[in-house]
Amino acid sequence: MSYDKTQTLSTDLSNLFKDTNNCDVKILVGNEPNIKEFKAHSLILSLRSIYFKRAFSAQCAKKDDGFFISNQPNISPTVFDILINYIYSGTLSVDNNEVSFVDILIASDELRLLEIQQQLKIRLLEKESAWKLPKDFISLYRFSQDDRFTNLYEVAIRLVCRNAHFIFNSKEFLKIKEEHLIQLLERDDLNLEEIEIWDYLIKWGIENTDSILDKNSTNWTLMDFNELEKTLHNCIPYIRFSQMSPEGFNVLRKRFKSILPEDLIDDVLEYFSDPNTKPTLKNLPPRVSTYPLDSRIINAQDATTIAGWIDKKKEIPYRLRNMPFEFKLIYRASREGFGIKKFHECCDNKGPTVVIIKVRNSGEIIGGYNPLDWRSINNHSCTYCVNQKCKTSDSFIFSLSSLSSGVIPKLSRVTSKKEAIIWCGNKGPCFGLQDLWIQNNLRIGKSKQKSYENKIIDSETFEIEEYEVFQIIDKRSSPFNHVIKTLNFGVGVCKKIFSFPWKVCKKICSFPWKVCKKIFSFPWKVCKKIFSFSWRVCKAIFSFSWSVCKAIFSFPWKVVKKTCQLIGQFISSNEDLAEYIFSCIIISSVALLAFIIAYKFIVSSLLVQCIIILSIVTIKLFLVIACLRSRRQSEETSRFLIG
Incomplete structure (x- = not known):
């Protein structure tokens, strides 16, 4: 047997806080002139708060007249009074309308009260009525770069943008820092006229x-x-x-x-x-x-939220400038009629769609995304579909924020994929096993949490004031996307051509045509001479080379042979004189050849032949002289040895 005395314990601890006889902590809260002193017990504070546990540890503890002293200048006395009561009793009671949940959240974060911090975040994310604007936005923008408050800050700035006059007409607006003002100005959803x-x-x-x-x-x-x-x-x-x-x-x-x-x-x-x-x-x-969006229920910013859910963006949703989807209205109940037949005529076989429903009286906005088709007839059997289950993991249902309902956008993804979408010829759009159904009477809807994560509306049956269906067109994968881009590029080019500054054209058109005339009437005779001259030079070079080759191969070698014999006889009788003469000749020949090569003279083939003959004869004569001298020296040596 067990007894639950939790309530009694909570009451006793609350009374302990009021009894200051055994307190060993003094906490000074707030700034001058609004400072208030709280007395508490270090044991309870250490058990309930990580911050106080560290503050009262042996390394950090400093006592003054038997009390631990703690200063909390960043927390207001009103907020701290709520938190200290929560620490002792476990109950968060906010009776003061001047106190904001955001202020309590920031203070609980500083004191590391993790449990209450998490609960406050959930409440602020789910209920618009929990916010006090513009005060909460001013409090939060200091933490805009803090990862722990990113989601809350995004919600706050979206609420401010939708109710922009709250912040822009307040005294706090004039004290906003430049960087936070720019964050507001660059928002696409800032609901003010530009002027x-x-x-x-x-x-x-x-x-x-x-x-x-x-x-x-x-x-x-x-x-x-x-x-x-x-x-x-x-x-x-x-x-x-x-x-x-x-x-x-x-x-x-x-x-x-x-x-x-x-x-x-x-x-x-x-x-x-x-x-x-x-x-x-x-x-x-x-x-x-x-921004153009043909809807009587949602605005463009809601469309960006849905687009982010379609693409499974977990962070900040799309901005209007980079939203990759087109929301094309294909059905509006008040325009086409609430009949089932009209819904299926407009929406069947149109690919991915989003259904948006506005609930009568409450003003709640709910809906769902179907990545498949809607169908009323089975393609295989050509019979009416009756609660035919369709499998997908990408569908979801949702509720959107609305000023009247005070609800923050809520997403509920499919958990039972086999019955994510239901095709039925005698019903409207159906998500899951009654998670969101529009009945055969298209003014009545049902919602019971079965195949999706969460409920999106409290009542199981609701009356529909209006609902719309949008075909979702992915602009990134459209088969005509490249064609459209090309056409846009062509239009842009044509536009630039036709919007060209005609003053520049006038200057171009008034260009001195005499210059053009001179260019086109260029003396072509000069060109002709240049080309004919080049051809003559080439012809001379090739004919010269051919003459040299011809001279070499047609050389009269018999004459050379006879000449060498005669010169040999002359050398035999006059060796010294011959050596001197031939030395002079070969030196002159080499010098002449070098001169011709250096200055690239064009000479006749006869002169070349003479120089070649002279050189060959001279070299041969040198060899003959060398042989004769060698023979003479050997004869003299033999005589000397015999003698």
Whole structure:
């Protein structure tokens, strides 16, 4: 047998907190002049909080008059009072409407109260009514780069963008840092007219420019405008001037011309003169309020959320500028009628679709994604489908945020893949085993959690005010995507050609044609002479080479032989004189040949023949002289030995 006395224990611990006799901790909370002292027990604090456990450890502990002293300047006394009661009783009680769940969450994160921290995150992510704007956004933007608060900050900024006047009309807006202001300005879902955004930006700039005291710009000096430009320099590129009316931009341009870059003004004016012109500067897409989406239930930002779920993006959802899907409306119940036959006529065999449902009275927005087709007739048997189960792992159902319901977007993916989608000829779209069904009476829907992760609506039966079906077209894989891109490129080229600055063309057309005439009437006789001269040179070179070869091979070798014999006889009788003469001849021949080669003279074949003959004869004569001398020396040596 066991008794549950948890409630009694909780009450006793709460009473212990009120009894300060045995306390050994003093906690000073808040900043001057709003500082409050709390007394507590170190044992309980250490058991319930990792932060206090470390603070009161032997290494860090310092006592003052028997008390541990802890300072918490970043936490308000009101928030700490809620947390200290939770530490002692285990119950989180928020009765003060001025206290925000975000402030409690940030304080619990600092004190490392992990359990309450997780519960608060879940509540803030699921319920829009749990937020206090713009206060919570101001509190959270300090933690925008902290991974622990990334999801919460994204939810906060989306809520702020959808209810933009809350933050932009508040005093806190004027104190926002530049980097966080830019985060707001670059959002595609900022639900304000562009001219309003500009006016708010000017107010922020005036507040954050020390030298500007007068709020009326007509009284400003040039120095005031220059100082304002420095303050707004990094923010101006995020204003989408092309989304303003031409009249509004002209008024703005006249008042603030000195702070707007000239190239930006030219770019916007060119866009207004031809709306099909693609801006050359920072090319930002239209805001959600001007983005084309044919729906009476959802806006473009909701479409980006669904697109992120389709692509299974776990992080931040798509921005409008890079959303890869087209949402093409193929059925609207109030337009086509609520009948089953009309639904299947419009939606069967259309590929992936998204169903969006608006619930009557509550205003809740729910729906589902079907990556397959909808069908009412079985293709194989040509009979009506009756609760035919279709398998897929990519389908999901969801609920979207709505101001009236106060619900944060919720995703529920399929868990039982075999019955993810149901085809039925006498029903509308059906997801799972009644996870989301539209009955044969298309104004009534059912929702029971069976084949998908979570429930998306509290009531099991609901009345439908309106519902729409969108065909999902993946622009990345469309077979006509490349053709469209090519055509767009061609149109862009043609556009540039036709929008070419004609002043430049005029200058080109008025080019001095006399110069062209001279170019085209160039004296071709000169060209002819140049080419004919080159041909003559080539001809001379080849004919010269051929003459040399011919001279060598047709050389009269008999004459050479006879000449050598006569010279040999002469040498026999006059050796010394012959040696001297032939030395002179060969030196002269070599020198002449070197001279001809060095200066590339074109000489006659006869002269070449003479030089060659002379050289050959001279060399041979040298050999003869050498032989004779050798023979004479050997004869003299023999005589000497015999003698």
